[in-house]
Amino acid sequence: xxxxxxxxxxxxxxxxxxxxxxxxxxxxxxxxxxxxxxxxxxxxxxxxxxxxxxxxxxxxxxxxxxxxxxxxxxxxxxxxxxxxxxxxxxxxxxxxxxxxxxxxxxxxxxxxxxxxxxxxxxxxxxxxxxxxxxxxxxxxxxxxxxxxxxxxxxxxxxxxxxxxxxxxxxxxxxxxxxxxxxxxxxxxxxxxxxxxxxxxxxxxxxxxxxxxxxxxxxxxxxxxxxxxxxxxxxxxxxxxxxxx
Amino acid sequence: xxxxxxxxxxxxxxxxxxxxxxxxxxxxxxxxxxxxxxxxxxxxxxxxxxxxxxxxxxxxxxxxxxxxxxxxxxxxxxxxxxxxxxxxxxxxxxxxxxxxxxxxxxxxxxxxxxxxxxxxxxxxxxxxxxxxxxxxxxxxxxxxxxxxxxxxxxxxxxxxxxxxxxxxxxxxxxxxxxxxxxxxxxxxxxxxxxxxxxxxxxxxxxxxxxxxxxxxxxxxxxxxxxxxxxxxxxxxxxxxxxxxxxxxxxxxxxxxxxxxxxxxxxxxxxxxxxxxxxxxxxxxxxxxxxxxxxxxxxxxxxxxxxxxxxxxxxxxxxxxxxxxxxxxxxxxxxxxxxxxxxxxxxxxxxxxxxxxxxxxxxxxxxxxxxxxxxxxxxxxxxxxxxxxxxxxxxxxxxxxxxxxxxxxxxxxxxxxxxxxxxxxxxxxxxxxxxxxxxxxxxxxxxxxxxxxxxxxxxxxxxxxxxxxxxxxxxxxxxxxxxxxxxxxxxxxxxxxxxxxxxxxxxxxxxxxxxxxxxxxxxxxxxxxxxxxxxxxxxxxxxxxxxxxxxxxxxxxxxxxxxxxxxxxxxxxxxxxxxxxxxxxxx
Numbered sequence: 001x002x003x004x005x006x007x008x009x010x011x012x013x014x015x016x017x018x019x020x021x022x023x024x025x026x027x028x029x030x031x032x033x034x035x036x037x038x039x040x041x042x043x044x045x046x047x048x049x050x051x052x053x054x055x056x057x058x059x060x061x062x063x064x065x066x067x068x069x070x071x072x073x074x075x076x077x078x079x080x081x082x083x084x085x086x087x088x089x090x091x092x093x094x095x096x097x098x099x100x101x102x103x104x105x106x107x108x109x110x111x112x113x114x115x116x117x118x119x120x121x122x123x124x125x126x127x128x129x130x131x132x133x134x135x136x137x138x139x140x141x142x143x144x145x146x147x148x149x150x151x152x153x154x155x156x157x158x159x160x161x162x163x164x165x166x167x168x169x170x171x172x173x174x175x176x177x178x179x180x181x182x183x184x185x186x187x188x189x190x191x192x193x194x195x196x197x198x199x200x201x202x203x204x205x206x207x208x209x210x211x212x213x214x215x216x217x218x219x220x221x222x223x224x225x226x227x228x229x230x231x232x233x234x235x236x237x238x239x240x241x242x243x244x
Numbered sequence: 245x246x247x248x249x250x251x252x253x254x255x256x257x258x259x260x261x262x263x264x265x266x267x268x269x270x271x272x273x274x275x276x277x278x279x280x281x282x283x284x285x286x287x288x289x290x291x292x293x294x295x296x297x298x299x300x301x302x303x304x305x306x307x308x309x310x311x312x313x314x315x316x317x318x319x320x321x322x323x324x325x326x327x328x329x330x331x332x333x334x335x336x337x338x339x340x341x342x343x344x345x346x347x348x349x350x351x352x353x354x355x356x357x358x359x360x361x362x363x364x365x366x367x368x369x370x371x372x373x374x375x376x377x378x379x380x381x382x383x384x385x386x387x388x389x390x391x392x393x394x395x396x397x398x399x400x401x402x403x404x405x406x407x408x409x410x411x412x413x414x415x416x417x418x419x420x421x422x423x424x425x426x427x428x429x430x431x432x433x434x435x436x437x438x439x440x441x442x443x444x445x446x447x448x449x450x451x452x453x454x455x456x457x458x459x460x461x462x463x464x465x466x467x468x469x470x471x472x473x474x475x476x477x478x479x480x481x482x483x484x485x486x487x488x489x490x491x492x493x494x495x496x497x498x499x500x501x502x503x504x505x506x507x508x509x510x511x512x513x514x515x516x517x518x519x520x521x522x523x524x525x526x527x528x529x530x531x532x533x534x535x536x537x538x539x540x541x542x543x544x545x546x547x548x549x550x551x552x553x554x555x556x557x558x559x560x561x562x563x564x565x566x567x568x569x570x571x572x573x574x575x576x577x578x579x580x581x582x583x584x585x586x587x588x589x590x591x592x593x594x595x596x597x598x599x600x601x602x603x604x605x606x607x608x609x610x611x612x613x614x615x616x617x618x619x620x621x622x623x624x625x626x627x628x629x630x631x632x633x634x635x636x637x638x639x640x641x642x643x644x645x646x647x648x649x650x651x652x653x654x655x656x657x658x659x660x661x662x663x664x665x666x667x668x669x670x671x672x673x674x675x676x677x678x679x680x681x682x683x684x685x686x687x688x689x690x691x692x693x694x695x696x697x698x699x700x701x702x703x704x705x706x707x708x709x710x711x712x713x714x715x716x717x718x719x720x721x722x723x724x725x726x727x728x729x730x731x732x733x734x735x736x737x738x739x740x741x742x743x744x745x746x747x748x749x750x751x752x753x754x755x756x757x758x759x760x761x762x763x764x765x766x767x768x769x770x771x772x773x774x775x776x777x778x779x780x781x782x783x784x785x786x787x788x789x790x791x792x793x794x795x796x797x798x799x800x801x802x803x804x805x806x807x808x809x810x811x812x813x814x815x816x817x818x819x820x821x822x823x824x825x826x827x828x829x830x
Contacts, residue, residue, distance in 0.1 A: 037529055037530075037541070037542070037544070037623065037717060038623070038717075039529075039530075039623065039716050039717035039719075040715070040716075040717060041624065041625060041626055041627065041714070041715065041716050041717075042714070042715055043710075043712045043713060043714050043715065044672065044712065044713035044714070044715065044720075046672040069624075069627070070544075070546075070621035070622060070623060070624070071619075071621045072621070092715055092718065093718075094718045095718075095720065097715075099715045102626060102627040102628060103627070103628075104627030104628055105624065105627045
């Protein structure tokens, strides 16, 4: 009886070993990947004073994908976007340090899951941020993509300053107020920035389409530009009237 | 009860095993077939080819390698081919100085290199030097009866397993007459197209026809061999998108007598390999070696055909050995297929034809269908610099120490024990003066400031500085100093760390000969083409018959219409037919 059991155990072991070795060689052939880029480039981010958490688009690190300017893509990395600085940060996994990524090296980035929303894309566009300044590169959140694309730049203004105690020292703390800028980008990549997406501003951008714009706003008085689906609706309408 | 449990266990384990094996088998190995315009060439001719690849859809190699070697295993030509839609085509120039003999073409992908070389596609061709009258490289059998038998074989219209039907408008043509035929097939699946290559070339008497693509792939798929680990020093990776560069760092001490003990010590050492190319933009790719000292990386398309500097970042005494993709281990031994009765007569005739064509100054016009240029997607180390300084804007400074002192405020250079050391002041996250920035000269990382310390304003065109802790992937850099020289001074730099300078491979352009147009040719000039048609890139739809036209030459004899191809679903298709060209008087 004992010898039978030993024999059965030996057979079992042999079979198990054979199947494991087969699987091992298979994984060697297929899963041994090459780790050589693409590389994210940026600089170590050390802020003189901590950034206010309200200035972050996502306060926690979220998984995202980045499309680089050289056509390559970096996937599943932890990123954070700061609306005040208009900069994208990367949590470098090896050193656990925060890296401010080179804006010029990024075409667009995408949060895989932002509060349940999987369609949050930011794109680097060239636009005027301030009326009297030259055009600069900004990260705009892509709301609608079409003949006429709509982006939002989450701009901040300092509404007031208040005294606060940080580490036992009195200091002045900025209280920020969000003042988004809406960019309408045409197919020729020219972007027009509007602080308010109202009838008056849109009529100024499309002077030949005043009647249609007025009609749209008259028929849709309830439109709320702080609500994303309404923004998409407005962008869809603008795409119907734009001629390029 | 126990016996039952054990039986269940055995059954379960064997099920797991068979499942694992099945999934492994589902990955069919890649196989290559090469269709050439003919089998016999004269030195100075072009060899035209179309390469077909069969493998797993979605994970197929993008690159194949073609080697042409002689009987002494010397490489005559080697090319990297870029595969698009399961095929690649092009040409290889056969130098005028080649001696007469049998040569071998070998084709493979990088992933095929994990198997034994027997699975590589190989084909023998004959090249005759037109000044070689003796043709001693060939032997003819004394008994001509065997030759007759093989000659009979070639005279047959088909080579077996044919799934393309060729319908020539007639069997016998007059010299310079239009040859017209159409192809039909029922084996092309619906919603699928076939990509074909067509050759019409003179039949070499006695030489059996090469196996067709269907037959070759059928036989090749039944043979899968894994390579002996002693033969290959690397695990070769599929080049699905970018070419793979791989190599090994061999520490200098390994050549010493205590080889084994050194190996164990070095196994724990990981080196960083930097790859870059001289350019006005700072560019770099890097990879880390594994515990055995091997490294591998997917080379960015930007480097295609460019000069590469491959160096170890760390200061070690070692040698970088790059994997040579054209290195074949098995020697070439001729099968003797061309040692047939009448081969010398045929070759002498071919040599004479080549001489006559030369005397009439006949030039082949090449049509370049597609070029594979280096991409503009530069792997940039940084996108924005803090300051860019043109030394020519300032008063002339004699060396870099002076330049840093006068016009680079953030950079400090100090001298100690005869050598210089540079650092950026007040870099956040770094101890001041502890680490040298990464210095680039003409886009290539160099060892330290000593290598450029002698450069003055006259030699330097531009200096870019980034006095911050930078990250490039996982690599941390204590600032960047990028110097562009007037006249690529990087070529004069002597590196302290092991460095290899080489040329990155580039893919061969898709080329084919311009079609022969009789109206443009002078009738007084003899038309002595032995290849009546070579069309490497024809697309055939199942629903339509494919009509092809070409012209017979003045050379009388038997010609084979040889069509090979592959459908978009990866199924091979082929067909052949024999036609004759003879004068009206015959």
